[in-house]
Amino acid sequence: MASTHRTFPLLLFLCTLSCTAWAKVELTKQESVEVFLGKSAEISVHYRITGPDYTAGVIIQWHVRTLGNNTIQRLYYSDDSLQMVDNNTDYSSRINVRSDHQETVLTISDVQLSDERVFFCQINAKFAGSAEGKTLLRVFAPPAAPVIEGVLTGISVTNEGPSKVASCEARNGYPTPNITWYRNSTSLMTTPGKVNVLNVVTRESNGFYSVQSTLEYNVVKEDKDAYFSCEVSYFVPSAVRTVESKRINVSVHYHTTMVALWKESPKKGLVKEGDNVELRCQGDGNPPPSFIFNKEQEMQVLNSSDDRLILTAVSRKDSGIYQCRPLEAESNTKVKGEMQLIVHYLDPATVIPKDLEVMSKGENLTATCNALSSLKTSTNWYKNGKSVGEGNRLLLQDASYETTGEYVCEVTLLSLPALRTQGSVHIIVKGGPELVGVGQELELELEESVGGVVNLSCEAHGHPLPTITWDIVGSQTWYEVVKRADDLSAQSVVSVRVTSDTRALCNVSNDLGSETRLFSIKAVPLASTIAPFSSAEGSELIIVMIILCLLLLVILGSVLYFLHKKGTIHCGRSGKQYITKENGAKEDIVMEMKTNPKAEDAVLLQVVKADKKDSNDQ
Ligand SMILES: *[C@@H]1O[C@H](CO)[C@@H](O)[C@H](O)[C@H]1NC(C)=O
Ligand SMILES: *[C@@H]1O[C@H](CO)[C@@H](O)[C@H](O)[C@H]1NC(C)=O
Ligand SMILES: *[C@@H]1O[C@H](CO)[C@@H](O)[C@H](O)[C@H]1NC(C)=O
Ligand SMILES: *[C@@H]1O[C@H](CO)[C@@H](O)[C@H](O)[C@H]1NC(C)=O
Ligand SMILES: *[C@@H]1O[C@H](CO)[C@@H](O)[C@H](O)[C@H]1NC(C)=O
Numbered sequence: 301m302a303s304t305h306r307t308f309p310l311l312l313f314l315c316t317l318s319c320t321a322w323a324k325v326e327l328t329k330q331e332s333v334e335v336f337l338g339k340s341a342e343i344s345v346h347y348r349i350t351g352p353d354y355t356a357g358v359i360i361q362w363h364v365r366t367l368g369n370n371t372i373q374r375l376y377y378s379d380d381s382l383q384m385v386d387n388n389t390d391y392s393s394r395i396n397v398r399s400d401h402q403e404t405v406l407t408i409s410d411v412q413l414s415d416e417r418v419f420f421c422q423i424n425a426k427f428a429g430s431a432e433g434k435t436l437l438r439v440f441a442p443p444a445a446p447v448i449e450g451v452l453t454g455i456s457v458t459n460e461g462p463s464k465v466a467s468c469e470a471r472n473g474y475p476t477p478n479i480t481w482y483r484n485s486t487s488l489m490t491t492p493g494k495v496n497v498l499n500v501v502t503r504e505s506n507g508f509y510s511v512q513s514t515l516e517y518n519v520v521k522e523d524k525d526a527y528f529s530c531e532v533s534y535f536v537p538s539a540v541r542t543v544e545s546k547r548i549n550v551s552v553h554y555h556t557t558m559v560a561l562w563k564e565s566p567k568k569g570l571v572k573e574g575d576n577v578e579l580r581c582q583g584d585g586n587p588p589p590s591f592i593f594n595k596e597q598e599m600q601v602l603n604s605s606d607d608r609l610i611l612t613a614v615s616r617k618d619s620g621i622y623q624c625r626p627l628e629a630e631s632n633t634k635v636k637g638e639m640q641l642i643v644h645y646l647d648p649a650t651v652i653p654k655d656l657e658v659m660s661k662g663e664n665l666t667a668t669c670n671a672l673s674s675l676k677t678s679t680n681w682y683k684n685g686k687s688v689g690e691g692n693r694l695l696l697q698d699a700s701y702e703t704t705g706e707y708v709c710e711v712t713l714l715s716l717p718a719l720r721t722q723g724s725v726h727i728i729v730k731g732g733p734e735l736v737g738v739g740q741e742l743e744l745e746l747e748e749s750v751g752g753v754v755n756l757s758c759e760a761h762g763h764p765l766p767t768i769t770w771d772i773v774g775s776q777t778w779y780e781v782v783k784r785a786d787d788l789s790a791q792s793v794v795s796v797r798v799t800s801d802t803r804a805l806c807n808v809s810n811d812l813g814s815e816t817r818l819f820s821i822k823a824v825p826l827a828s829t830i831a832p833f834s835s836a837e838g839s840e841l842i843i844v845m846i847i848l849c850l851l852l853l854v855i856l857g858s859v860l861y862f863l864h865k866k867g868t869i870h871c872g873r874s875g876k877q878y879i880t881k882e883n884g885a886k887e888d889i890v891m892e893m894k895t896n897p898k899a900e901d902a903v904l905l906q907v908v909k910a911d912k913k914d915s916n917d918q
Contacts, residue, residue, distance in 0.1 A: 305374050325425050325794045329433030334537035335411050337441040344405040344436075345752040349428045359424040360404050362397060364417050368764040368866050372420065381445065390414070404672075413439050413474055438537075441508060444471025446532040448545035453518045454553040462496050462516035464551055468530030471509040476501055477534040479513035482544075484526050494518045524552040524586060547826070554584030556626040559639030564608070570675075570716050573616060573645045578805065579609040579625035581637050591628040596638075598622035606715040611641075616674065619643045647672040649711050649723030658763070659699050661731035667694045669709030680709045699729045701761040711784050728787065732813025733766035735759070736789065743818045748798040755781065758806035758817055759791035766808040772803030774821070799821050 322350065328346040335341040337426045349358070362376040376397050377384045385392060396407045404423075408415060416439045424430040470477045481488040481497060488495050496516035501509055513530060517523075527547040535542055559863045564572075564580040571577055581591040593609040595601040602609055611618055625636045649671040659665050669679050669692050681689035683705050688694070693713075696703055708724045735742070738761050748754050765785055772778050774795050782793035794802060804819040 306535045307757070325422060325423050325428050325431040327433045329421060330435050330437040332438050334438045334440065336537065337411060337413060337439055340407055341411050341415070341437055342405055342407050343419050343435045343437065344403060344425075345433050346403050347423045347431065348402065349423075349425045351428050357426040359422075360397075360399055361422045361423065362395075362404075362406050363420040364391065365420075365757065367414065367417065397529040408437070409704050411437070411439055413441065415439055415576035423778065426793075433474075439474060440534075440536050441472070441474035442535055442536060442541065443470040443477045443508075443532055444508075445543050445546040446470045446479065446530050448528075448530050448548055450528065450550050452611075454551040456553040457519055457521055458555075461517070462494060462518045465515050465517040465519065466528050466548060467512065467514045468529070468532075468545055469512045470532035470534075471510040471512065471796045472504060472506075473510070473532075473534050474508050475535060476509040477511055477532045479511050480531045480533065481513070481515045481633050481668070482529045482531060483517075483523075487516070488515065494914075519550065519552050521552060521554045523550065523552075525549070552586060552631040554586055555628060556583035556589060556635050557752055559583040559591075559624060559626060559635050559637035561622060561624045561639045563639065563641065570644050571614060571641065572716055572719055573615050573639055573643055575643075577614050577618075577641065577643075578609040579611070579624075579639070581607045581609070581621055583626050583635070583637075585626060585628060589628040591626045591637075593622060593628055593772050596623055597697075606802040614641075614643045616645045617644050642674070644713070644716055644719070645672075646677070646711065646713060646716075646719040646721055649709055649721045651707075651709055651723035651725045653725055656726045656728065658728045658730050659696070661699055661701070661729055663699050665696045665699065665727070667696065667727075668705060669694070670724050671711040671723075672692075673711075673713060673719075675715055676712045678714055679710050680710050680712075682710065696727065699727075700778065701729055701731070701734060701763075701788060703727060703765070704729045728763055730763040730812065731762040733762035733808040733810055735815050735817055737806060742816065743820070745820045745822070747822045747862075749823050750799060750826050752798050754798060754821060755793050756796060756804050756806070756819050757782075757793045757807060758778055759789055760808035760815065761842055762808070762810050762812070763788075764810045766790050766810045766814075769807045769809075770794055771805040771807065772796060772802065773804075778804075796821070 326348045328442055330343065351835075357378070357380055359379045361378075363372045363374050365371070366373050373389055375389055375391050375395060376386065378397070378399065383397075385395060385397070391408065392475065394409050396409075398405050398407075404421060406419065406421070415437055418434050418436050420432060422432045424790055446468050447470075448466055448468045450462060451464055453634050455463050455465065468481070469481050470479055477906050479497075479499060479541050481495075488497070490497050494516070496514075498514045499515070500512045502512070504510055511532075513539050514529065517528075527549045529545050529547045531542050531544045533542045535541075560583075561579060561581045564578040566575060566577070566696065573820050578698060579593070581593070583589060588607065590606050591604065593604045594600060595602070604610070607624075609622070609624070621640050623638050649669050651667060651669045653665075653667060657665065657667075667681075669681070669702070671677055671679075677692075679690065679692045680687060681694045688707070692709075694707065694709070704727060706724055706726050708722055710720060710722050712720045735758070746754065748755070756770075757767050758770075760768065765787075768790055770780075770792070770829060772794070775798060777797035777799070778794050781795045782791060784791045790808070792806070794804070796802060798821055800823045801818075803821065804820040804821065806817045808817075808820070
């Protein structure tokens with residue numbers, strides 16, 4: 301109060317006048333008191349009054365400097381008889397003062413931002429004079445954690461000067477917080493042309509300070525892997541604290557300087573015709589550009605998607621050098637990727653001679669088998685599934701009928717086993733007939749019991765296919781049971797019933813010659829080969845005899861009748877003829893008998909004998 305101030309010189313004057321010279325008031329105070337918003341602040345003042353006992357009549361007063369009109373306002377007054385908090389001040393309800401003879405403490409509860417003011421303490425002693433101390437109350441409020449926001453669009457390294465990279469905000473602090481920027485934990489200081497930091501401090505209506513900071517930075521390609529963060533620093537009672545924001549990275553855009561082109565699939569191995577091939581192109585630019593593909597020295601742009609070129613069912617025509625270039629504005633078009641694609645192939649095998657070749661016996665022939673390929677080929681020859689030669693030439697020397705057949709050549713690629721091809725030639729050796737089998741003898745002698753059956757076989761190689769004819773003398777009953785022919789040989793088997801010594805001539809012939817084989821069959825009488833008759837055979841014989849007798853009787857009867865009619869008897873050749881006829885009749889009867897089930901044993905016996913003969917022949 302103005303009135304209090306005016307009393308100071310008067311009191312001092314009175315003191316110097318009426319008190320002893322050494323009496324005085326000494327006061328110790330704090331320069332400032334620091335406190336968090338909302339907490340209680342204590343401002344304490346120590347005092348000492350020296351001289352005689354002048355403690356009585358001490359007056360203690362607390363004042364504050366008002367904010368608006370910068371005047372001093374009393375908050376508290378006490379003397380020997382009175383202790384009083386002034387009414388109608390900002391502090392009437394929030395302060396408390398306790399004092400003793402050395403100290404007075406002002407406590408302010410629920411400190412507000414507006415409490416950051418200077419507080420005065422005034423001690424008056426009647427005779428020792430007075431003293432005054434002032435203390436600044438400082439209030440602190442930590443800001444909220446900083447919030448960082450990176451630029452969402454990519455930043456191009458070609459931008460001139462620093463570009464906005466991120467902004468950071470720290471809100472509601474007191475006093476004003478500071479913001480510091482970091483790139484990979486290194487603080488960024490404002491550097492002309494490289495780093496700009498723009499800060500805007502806002503005083504909020506509630507008294508807090510908010511700081512918004514913008515970082516402008518000259519990005520380079522290396523920043524694609526860098527992260528940025530901001531840090532807020534603020535004062536708290538007797539300390540400085542810091543809080544870091546989260547880290548962000550920015551997408552840095554830069555042009556492609558290098559491009560690589562490679563075969564993505566097939567991953568391993570060589571490319572062959574018919575494969576699907578995928579080529580991929582990649583550059584070091586960001587964002588990854590699209591690419592255009594072409595073949596070297598061909599202007600035509602190939603149909604691709606982004607960074608892939610897909611070639612389906614490639615052929616040898618697709619071999620060549622492929623290139624890819626990034627498709628980006630204002631980029632260096634000289635940057636390109638390149639690779640060579642080789643499509644391997646194996647053409648169908650060509651065999652010479654073609655398809656079918658006829659050669660003469662004893663001749664030589666060289667067959668060749670070739671298949672055009674981009675790789676080294678390997679050729680193998682097979683006949684009837686068996687290997688007969690290697691290499692693309694097959695020499696057939698001194699041709700024989702065994703040379704006849706189909707020759708298959710197979711061409712393979714060592715480094716690309718998936719590719720293989722085949723070709724073939726059918727070789728036929730021509731020549732005169734050549735009898736085969738049964739030791740190749742031209743004359744054979746055999747024995748057979750009278751009435752027995754022999755199978756005579758004649759087989760011959762030859763080209764053209766030999767015809768087989770039989771000339772059989774001595775037996776009327778023979779017929780061909782087997783007639784067979786393939787491209788190499790012909791065979792004929794005749795079944796001959798032996799009635800007497802028989803000569804069978806087999807003539808095998810074709811345009812180029814003929815050969816014959818003679819079978820001489822000696823007929824052996826039945827008795828000598830078949831020892832005792834079985835009872836069944838005996839009875840059969842008796843029946844035959846009876847029939848013969850009856851026939852004789854009939855003949856005799858007719859002769860007698862004839863003689864009786866003509867009255868003469870002629871003796872001679874006609875009788876003999878009858879006898880031969882008898883033989884023929886006997887044959888007929890035997891044949892009939894064979895159909896009789898009772899004759900089975902006899903037939904069986906004959907088969908057994910024929911088997912025996914066959915095994916003897918061999
Ligand atoms: C100064 O302001 C305070 C309130 O802040 C008020 O109580 C006081 O009357 C004012 N004094 C003058 C001289 O205007
Ligand atoms: C930030 O960087 C990390 C690691 O370097 C990376 O994995 C991430 O994708 C990047 N994010 C952006 C938005 O660039
Ligand atoms: C904020 O920055 C100013 C100026 O550089 C400095 O004087 C002050 O001490 C800083 N405050 C904090 C809390 O670091
Ligand atoms: C075999 O038959 C052929 C052709 O019919 C004939 O030319 C040849 O003289 C015959 N050979 C004999 C020995 O009969
Ligand atoms: C002769 O051959 C034919 C046909 O192969 C066969 O049925 C028959 O039993 C054979 N005869 C003899 C006596 O081997």
